[in-house]
Amino acid sequence: xxxxxxxxxxxSAVLTASILSASLPLTAMAAQNSPDDNTYQPKxxxxxxxxKSLTPEFAYSAEKWASLRDNIMEYGELADxxxxxxxxxxxxxxxxxxxxxxxxxxxxxxxxKDIDDIWDQADSADNDITWASLRYSAGLLTxxxxxxxxxxxxxxxQYDQQEAKLVYQAQEMxxxxxxxxxxxxxxxxxxxxxxxQYEAAQAxxxxxxxxxxxxxxxxxxxxxxxxxxxTAQKSQENVHRNLCLMLGWSADAxxxxxxxxxxxxxxxxxxxxxxxxxxxxDNNYDVKYYTKxxxxxxSQDLIESNQATLANAKDTAVRSLKTQYNTVLTTRDxxxxxKAQLQVxxxxxxxxxxxxxxxxxxxxxxxxxxxTYTAAKNDVNTKQLQLLLALEAYDWNVKGLTxxx
Numbered sequence: 001x002x003x004x005x006x007x008x009x010x011x012s013a014v015l016t017a018s019i020l021s022a023s024l025p026l027t028a029m030a031a032q033n034s035p036d037d038n039t040y041q042p043k044x045x046x047x048x049x050x051x052k053s054l055t056p057e058f059a060y061s062a063e064k065w066a067s068l069r070d071n072i073m074e075y076g077e078l079a080d081x082x083x084x085x086x087x088x089x090x091x092x093x094x095x096x097x098x099x100x101x102x103x104x105x106x107x108x109x110x111x112x113k114d115i116d117d118i119w120d121q122a123d124s125a126d127n128d129i130t131w132a133s134l135r136y137s138a139g140l141l142t143x144x145x146x147x148x149x150x151x152x153x154x155x156x157x158q159y160d161q162q163e164a165k166l167v168y169q170a171q172e173m174x175x176x177x178x179x180x181x182x183x184x185x186x187x188x189x190x191x192x193x194x195x196x197q198y199e200a201a202q203a204x205x206x207x208x209x210x211x212x213x214x215x216x217x218x219x220x221x222x223x224x225x226x227x228x229x230x231t232a233q234k235s236q237e238n239v240h241r242n243l244c245l246m247l248g249w250s251a252d253a254x255x256x257x258x259x260x261x262x263x264x265x266x267x268x269x270x271x272x273x274x275x276x277x278x279x280x281x282d283n284n285y286d287v288k289y290y291t292k293x294x295x296x297x298x299s300q301d302l303i304e305s306n307q308a309t310l311a312n313a314k315d316t317a318v319r320s321l322k323t324q325y326n327t328v329l330t331t332r333d334x335x336x337x338x339k340a341q342l343q344v345x346x347x348x349x350x351x352x353x354x355x356x357x358x359x360x361x362x363x364x365x366x367x368x369x370x371x372t373y374t375a376a377k378n379d380v381n382t383k384q385l386q387l388l389l390a391l392e393a394y395d396w397n398v399k400g401l402t403x404x405x
Contacts, residue, residue, distance in 0.1 A: 053084040054093050073247065074258045078170045085248025086166055092159040096152065154292050161285035164401045166246065171392055173243045175385045178260050180236040182378040187232055189374040191225040196364045198222050263388040268332055273325040276398050280321045283400030286313035320404045321397040327404075328390045335383040338376070345376035 057065065068080055082089055121134050198218040204210035244253045281287055290310040297303045352369035355361035393403040 054090055054097075055084055071253075071255045072258060073174070073243075073255045075171070075174055075260050078174065078247070079167045081247040082163060082167045082170055086163075086246055089159075089163050089166060092162065096156055096159055151292075151296065154289055154296075157285055157289045157292065161289075161401065164285070164396065164399070168392070168396050168401060168403070170243065170246055172389060173239055173246070174257070175260055175389055177236065177239050177243060177257065179382055179385055180232065180239060182381050184229065184232050184236065186375050186378050187225065187229045189371045191222065191229060193367045193371045194218070194222045194225050196367050200364050260385060260388065263384055263391055265332070265387075267391065268328060271325060271328065271394060273322045277318045277321060280317045280398050280400070281314050283398065284313060284317040284402065285400050286402065287317060288400070316402055317397070317400075320402045321394070323404045324390065324394045324397050328387070328394055331383065331387045331390045335380065335387055338380045338383045342373075342376040342380050345373040349373040
């Protein structure tokens with residue numbers, strides 16, 4: 001008999017859960033959820049204690065704790081803030097702390113006697129039909145147990161992966177918050193240009209050089225721009241609110257948000273996805289998960305399926321790394337192009353300022369040139385942020401987090 005104890009051990013938990021849930025009367029289940037006075041109230045949803053951490057005080061220096069607990073959001077602290085204060089991460093840490101010291105075999109052993117009977121009956125069956133039926137049932141249960149089996153180490157891998165994703169999302173959101181500021185500056189600049197165009201239309205109407213329709217059209221453009229600005233502001237507020245909640249602040253908190261760092265352009269030429277590929281595979285969370293799972297499987301069908309999934313995870317890790325490397329290169333090229341365009345816009349703005357000073361250019365013409373310059377300047381700023389994220393994503397792939405498929 002092939003490693004019966006191991007199989008039975010895994011099967012017991014699955015069977016026990018099914019048996020207990022099926023045999024428990026509905027009245028008993030209701031009694032578990034209702035107080036004696038029959039005035040049932042749903043349990044309160046557990047809320048996160050603002051800026052409270054599961055980590056003991058001695059884990060960090062007093063200076064670091066003070067920095068994490070202040071009312072300042074810094075890009076370099078995002079990983080620590082997620083680890084200490086993100087509700088999902090703190091919940092996972094608490095769950096894992098409870099789970100990691102449990103011996104799953106001890107839990108299964110309490111219920112394995114009934115499963116032993118299945119194997120004993122199969123071995124002592126007096127006809128082939130009974131033997132085959134019992135063995136088939138045991139095989140199905142083995143597959144079910146394998147498919148649902150997950151030890152504490154596997155859970156830890158998934159929790160670490162989820163935390164890494166949340167840190168990367170926090171980086172994206174903080175960058176998005178900065179991008180939204182550049183976008184709002186563009187919208188405000190365009191609004192000023194549209195306002196001047198509206199005022200010019202009014203002036204032209206007064207001397208018969210424009211129609212009322214021209215004026216109303218210009219006014220409508222200003223009003224539409226106001227709506228666009230309002231929409232962008234609301235979007236920015238949503239990002240701000242979600243980022244605060246993700247990092248342990250309250251939804252209406254107003255922490256001081258520091259600047260996002262500039263991308264390190266000197267790093268790009270040192271990146272080598274071929275050299276980093278094996279590291280990306282070794283660190284990849286999915287690869288580690290399915291490698292660990294392979295040691296817990298008994299069903300041949302699931303072993304083969306897991307092997308295929310593991311192979312795909314390795315391929316995906318390498319493909320994602322190389323995709324992200326190409327993204328870094330294309331984003332750098334886009335940044336260089338934006339910088340070249342900014343030089344042209346800056347030169348034109350200097351000319352416009354000189355012309356405005358001597359009266360050879362109207363304020364409307366100058367505002368148009370200024371608007372073009374503002375857009376070019378913020379395009380460079382935005383491309384720099386995109387390059388920062390592209391480099392972060394490359395690093396995350398090396399560290400084991402797949403960012404693209």
